[in-house]
Amino acid sequence: MSRPDRLITTSEIRDVVEHGEVIEDYPEDVRGHSCLMLGFGEANRAVHVVCSPKDEYLAIITAYLPDAGEWSDDFRARVKS
Secondary structure: OOOHHHOOOHHHHHHHHHHOEEEEEEOOOOOOOEEEEEEEOHHHOEEEEEEEEOOOOEEEEEEEOOOOOOEOOOOOOEOOO
């Protein structure tokens, strides 16, 4: 909340879920099957959303702005350290 430039809107999350792409799949996640999605929000900034499909809803686990130092230039692959 102290960094307004890092806040993610609900419309950005919705856009990622509706129009983004799955870049990592976690079928054995302890919370149940989940995945990491990539989409683009305001000012074309990259947004990652981790979600888990349930029978009656889609659970949003977290959403964040990926760190350029930890991801490839297109934010689709983790950078090996």
